[in-house]
Amino acid sequence: MxxxxxxxxxxxxxxxxxxxxxxxxxxxxxxxxxxxxxxxxxxxxxxxxxxxxxxxxxxxxxxxxxxxxxxxxxxxxxxxxxxxxxxxxxxxxxxxxxxxxxxxxxxxxxxxxxxxxxxxxxxxxxxxxxxxxxxxxxxxEDYTNISGLSAIHQFSVIGRHSMVSGMSRIVKDIPPFIMAAREPLSYVGLNVVGLKRRGFTMDKIEELKDIYRIIFQEKRNTTLALNLIEDQFEQSKERDLILDFIRESKRGILKGSVS
CATH class of the missing domain: 2.160.10.10 (Hexapeptide repeat proteins)
Known part of the structure; x- marks a missing residue:
């Protein structure tokens, strides 16, 4: 020493x-x-x-x-x-x-x-x-990547396996497995590269894409979207992580991309 x-x-x-x-x-x-x-x-x-x-x-x-x-x-x-x-x-x-x-x-x-x-x-x-x-x-949460110069509001929750672009303003919760970018911060897709590196299969990645399509791209009320996912997708660890995360969010989650 x-x-x-x-x-x-x-x-x-x-x-x-x-x-x-x-x-x-x-x-x-x-x-x-x-x-x-x-x-x-x-x-x-x-x-x-x-x-x-x-x-x-x-x-x-x-x-x-x-x-x-x-x-x-x-x-x-x-x-x-x-x-x-x-x-x-x-x-x-x-x-x-x-x-x-x-x-x-x-x-x-x-x-x-x-x-x-x-x-x-x-x-x-x-x-x-x-x-x-x-x-x-x-x-x-685990395996999250937050890029440089980002500012994160108090009490925010950033879900596992997600990636946030640089210079982001994070004022809403970010669900697991996704990429967040743009201003205002929005869902822009799955963190596909990160998920592949951590051993997620393509079948699982496609399932996650389908789940988030219902949440962010089909213009449904969040509660209705979550109920639909629960009905249409077999129970899995990943599905339940997403459902629990969004239902337990106190700040609300970020929005889908407008383009």
């Missing part, structure tokens, strides 16, 4: 084979797992729990107090899983009394200058593009 020009606070638990770069500060009540690499000028604040085999690059600030006027100094956490790459100048805030923690899963890439607000939940195998701004209490 390299501890040159490093400040480490009380109650810090550092695992085996951890590299800590010059001029990095690790405050109190922090846990860092084995084989994690931390670059120069990183700031890791109270309440951080960082897993093993992570890379945290220069200038990142992890566990900052929430940028939420309701925050009153309560004890909260930032939990980061294993095998994450957190690039330069990323900022991730810890939780508030609402959920008590911000959660980052495993095998995520969070690109430079991204911000993840308080009480967010990021799943596994996600890519958060450069300078993505994520407000508080956003949920990003």
């Amino acid at each position: 390299n501890l040159k020009n490093v400040i480490i606070g009380r109650k810090v638990n550092i695992g085996k084979n951890v590299h800590i770069g010059n001029f990095t500060t690790i405050e109190n009540d922090v846990i860092i797992g084995d084989n994690t690499w931390i670059g120069n000028n990183v700031t890791i604040l109270d309440g951080c729990r960082i897993g093993s085999n992570c890379q945290i690059h220069s200038g990142a600030v992890l566990g900052g107090i929430p940028q939420d006027l309701k925050f009153n100094g309560e004890y909260t956490l930032l939990e980061i899983g294993n095998h994450n790459s957190i690039r330069e100048f990323v900022t991730i805030n810890r939780g508030t009394a609402s959920k008590l923690k911000t959660i980052i899963g495993d095998y995520n890439l969070i690109m430079s200058n991204a911000h993840i607000g308080h009480d967010c939940s990021i799943g596994n195998n996600c890519i958060i593009g450069f300078s993505v701004g994520m407000a508080g209490e956003v949920t990003v």
